[in-house]
Amino acid sequence: MNVVKPLMMISIVSVTLLLFILRPFGLLDDKSPLSSTKTTAFVPDELMAALPFGQDILAARDLSRFDGDEALLRLSLLEQRGTFEEHDLYKAYYYMIMNNIMLRLGRIDDATGYTKRLFTFAEDNNITWLRASALAELAIERTKRGDFVTANQYLTEGVTIAKAINFDSLLIKLYNTLGVINNISGDYGQAQQFFHKGLKLVENYPEHLYYSKIISNLSLIYINLEEWSKALEYIEKAKVIYHTGARLEPGILAILLVNESNMYFHLNDTENARSAYEDAKVYVKQDASARLKAILFKTHADVLYLEKNFAMSLDVSHQCLNSKDINEFPLQKALCYTSKARSEVALGNNIIAVNDLNIAIDYYENLSSRSGITLSNQLLSEAYEKLGYEAEALKYFKLYYQENKKALFDRRQSEIYQLEESFNAETNRHALALLNTQHELKKLALERQTLGSRVIFGMSLCAVFGLGYVIKKNLDIEKKNELLQCSNTDLVELSTRDALTGLYNRRHFEYYLQILNQDKSLYTDRCFTLAILDLDHFKVINDNHGHDVGDEVLIEVSKRFQQSLHSSDLIIRWGGEEFVCLIEQKNNVDSLDRLNRLCHKIRNKPMKTDCKDIHVTLSVGAVVDISAAELAANSSDLIKLADEYLYKAKQTGRNQIIAESRNCKPVLDNVVEINC
Incomplete structure (x- = not known):
C-alpha cells in the first residue's frame, strides 16, 4: 500500500505534464467547428408551422399560387371552423392567400383591396415584417400599373425593413421588382445588379418561387441588349428551375415562354417564335390575369407578323387594345399599339401607324421605357419614309440611332459587369483560401513560441517525443509555406491572363x-x-x-x-x-x-x-x-x-x-x- 500511493501520484503528475506539453501541438484541441457569426434569417413560415393549424394554412397559401378555385374552397373550409379568428398570424396569412387567389382569378382590384387590408392590419398590430410584405405586394401592383415612383417608395421602405430584420426571402421579391422597374426604364446595369442581389440570396432558398422569375427577367435584359446567346442561356436555365420546383405558378412559365417567343421574333425565327407562343398559350389558360392575357395577345400579333399574316396580326392587335382592364397596364397597352403600328406599316396604312406610334411613345415616355421609345422611333422613321416625308424620316432615324448607340454602350457595360462578377467571385475564393492558410501559419507560429518553455519544463519526462514532434511540425510549416508561395504565383498569373487566347486581360x-x-x-x-x-x-x-x-x-x-x-x-x-x-x-x-x-x-x-x-x-x-x-x-x-x-x-x-x-x-x- 505504501508503494501504490507514490506510484499513483507520479502517474498523475506525469500524465498532467504530458498533456501540458502536448497542448500547443493541437493534438488535444476540440475539433468541433467554430460557432458561426452568421445572423439567423427571419422566416415567418416557421412561426406559422409551429401553430396548431399552421400546416393547413401554409398548404392553402401554396395552392393559391397556382389554383385559385381550389385554394378558395380550402380556405372556405378553414373559415367555417373559425380558424382565422384564433390568432393574428392566421389573419395575416388569410389576407395574403386571398390576394393570391384574386390574382389567379383575374380580379386585380379585389387583390389590391386585400393587400391594403393586410397593410392596415400590420400597422394596427405593429407587425413590422407584415408591413414589409404588404409594401412588396403594393409595389408589385403599382409596377404593373406603370406607377414606378410610388412603387420605388414602397420598395425602398420594404428593403430597409427586410434588411433590418433579416427577412431574406422577402428581399428576393423586393430586389426582383426593383430589377424589373430598372429594366423597363432602360437602366440595364442597375437592373442587373438588383437581379444578382436576389440570386445571391436565392442560394439559401433554392425552392424560392422567385428563383425562376429572376432568371427569366435576366433573359429579358439580354434580349433588350440583343445578346441572344446569353438570353437563350438564361431562358433554358429558368425552364429547368421552374420544372424542378415543388409548386408551379402557371403565370411564371407563361411569361418565360413569352420572353422566349419575343427573342425569336427579333431573330426572325418564325418556327421557334410560334412554338414558344403555343406553349405559353397553354399556361395562360390556367391564369385569368388580364395583364397576362394582354401580353399573350401582343405575342400572338408579333408571331402572325413574322408569318407575314399582316391582316390577322392587325386584328389580334385590336383584340389586345380592347382586352379587359388593358387601361390598367400602360406598358402592355403601349406594346399593343406598337405591334398594331408595325402591321399597319406592312399593309400600307402609314398615317394610321404614325398616329399609333405617337400614342405608344406617350406611354413609353411616362414609363421612361428606353427600349419602347427606340423601337417606336425606328418604326416612325420607316412610316414617314414610305409617306415621302424625308425630313421627318431622318429626324426619327437619328433618334433611333442615338438610342441604339446607348444600347451598344449598355451591352458593353453588361459584359464588363459579368466579367467583374466572375472575377470577384474567383478572387474571393482564393482570398478565403489564403486567409485560412495565414490563420494556420499564425497558429503554428504561436505553437513554436510557447513550445520552448513547455518542452524545458517537461524535458525529463518526454524530451525525445517533444523534439521529434517539433521537427515534424517545422517540416509541415516549411511545406505549407512552399505550397502557399506556389499558389500565390499561380493566382497572380491566372488573374492577369485571358484563358482562351493567352493574352493579358x-x-x-x-x-x-x-x-x-x-x-x-x-x-x-x-x-x-x-x-x-x-x-x-x-x-x-x-x-x-x-x-x-x-x-x-x-x-x-x-x-x-x-x-x-x-x-x-x-x-x-x-x-x-x-x-x-x-x-x-x-x-x-x-x-x-x-x-x-x-x-x-x-x-x-x-x-x-x-x-x-x-x-x-x-x-x-x-x-x-x-x-x-x-x-x-x-x-x-x-x-x-x-x-x-x-x-x-x-x-x-x-x-x-x-x-x-x-x-x-x-x-x-x-x-x-x-x-x-
Whole structure:
C-alpha cells in the first residue's frame, strides 16, 4: 500500500505534464467547428408551422399560387371552423392567400383591396415584417400599373425593413421588382445588379418561387441588349428551375415562354417564335390575369407578323387594345399599339401607324421605357419614309440611332459587369483560401513560441517525443509555406491572363497603369498610342459556324497580334472580340503605320479553322501621342475616346483606323482616317 500511493501520484503528475506539453501541438484541441457569426434569417413560415393549424394554412397559401378555385374552397373550409379568428398570424396569412387567389382569378382590384387590408392590419398590430410584405405586394401592383415612383417608395421602405430584420426571402421579391422597374426604364446595369442581389440570396432558398422569375427577367435584359446567346442561356436555365420546383405558378412559365417567343421574333425565327407562343398559350389558360392575357395577345400579333399574316396580326392587335382592364397596364397597352403600328406599316396604312406610334411613345415616355421609345422611333422613321416625308424620316432615324448607340454602350457595360462578377467571385475564393492558410501559419507560429518553455519544463519526462514532434511540425510549416508561395504565383498569373487566347486581360492593364502612376521617373519624354481593335462582323461568324469556330478565330488573331507587335507593346483582350493595344512610341516609329500593318496582317491571310478558312478584318479607334502623365491620370477618358472613334469606324464602313492626336510630340494636326 505504501508503494501504490507514490506510484499513483507520479502517474498523475506525469500524465498532467504530458498533456501540458502536448497542448500547443493541437493534438488535444476540440475539433468541433467554430460557432458561426452568421445572423439567423427571419422566416415567418416557421412561426406559422409551429401553430396548431399552421400546416393547413401554409398548404392553402401554396395552392393559391397556382389554383385559385381550389385554394378558395380550402380556405372556405378553414373559415367555417373559425380558424382565422384564433390568432393574428392566421389573419395575416388569410389576407395574403386571398390576394393570391384574386390574382389567379383575374380580379386585380379585389387583390389590391386585400393587400391594403393586410397593410392596415400590420400597422394596427405593429407587425413590422407584415408591413414589409404588404409594401412588396403594393409595389408589385403599382409596377404593373406603370406607377414606378410610388412603387420605388414602397420598395425602398420594404428593403430597409427586410434588411433590418433579416427577412431574406422577402428581399428576393423586393430586389426582383426593383430589377424589373430598372429594366423597363432602360437602366440595364442597375437592373442587373438588383437581379444578382436576389440570386445571391436565392442560394439559401433554392425552392424560392422567385428563383425562376429572376432568371427569366435576366433573359429579358439580354434580349433588350440583343445578346441572344446569353438570353437563350438564361431562358433554358429558368425552364429547368421552374420544372424542378415543388409548386408551379402557371403565370411564371407563361411569361418565360413569352420572353422566349419575343427573342425569336427579333431573330426572325418564325418556327421557334410560334412554338414558344403555343406553349405559353397553354399556361395562360390556367391564369385569368388580364395583364397576362394582354401580353399573350401582343405575342400572338408579333408571331402572325413574322408569318407575314399582316391582316390577322392587325386584328389580334385590336383584340389586345380592347382586352379587359388593358387601361390598367400602360406598358402592355403601349406594346399593343406598337405591334398594331408595325402591321399597319406592312399593309400600307402609314398615317394610321404614325398616329399609333405617337400614342405608344406617350406611354413609353411616362414609363421612361428606353427600349419602347427606340423601337417606336425606328418604326416612325420607316412610316414617314414610305409617306415621302424625308425630313421627318431622318429626324426619327437619328433618334433611333442615338438610342441604339446607348444600347451598344449598355451591352458593353453588361459584359464588363459579368466579367467583374466572375472575377470577384474567383478572387474571393482564393482570398478565403489564403486567409485560412495565414490563420494556420499564425497558429503554428504561436505553437513554436510557447513550445520552448513547455518542452524545458517537461524535458525529463518526454524530451525525445517533444523534439521529434517539433521537427515534424517545422517540416509541415516549411511545406505549407512552399505550397502557399506556389499558389500565390499561380493566382497572380491566372488573374492577369485571358484563358482562351493567352493574352493579358483588363486586370494586367490596371496593374500597368498603377505602376506608371506610382513611378514619376517614368513620365519623362515618353509617349503612347492607345487603340481599341474590334473584329468586324464577328457575330456572323458565331451565328453561321458556331462559337467553337469563333474561338478558333480569336486564338489565331491573338497569335498574329503577338507576332506583329513589339515585345514592349501591350495587347489586352478587353472582352469578346474586342482588344486594347498600348504602343510606346520609340525611335520615331509611326504607331499608326504599325497598326495599319497589323490590320493588313489580319486581313490578307484567312484564318484557318476546323470548319473552313475565314476572312477577317479589323476596325480600330485610336488616340496617339499621349503623354505618360496623361495616360496614368486619364486612362478611362482615353479609352472612352478611342471607343468613340472605333464606333465611328464601324459606322462608316469598317476595315479602317480612325485616330486623334493628343500632341505629346505633335505629328498629327487632327483626326485622321486610314483605310486598312
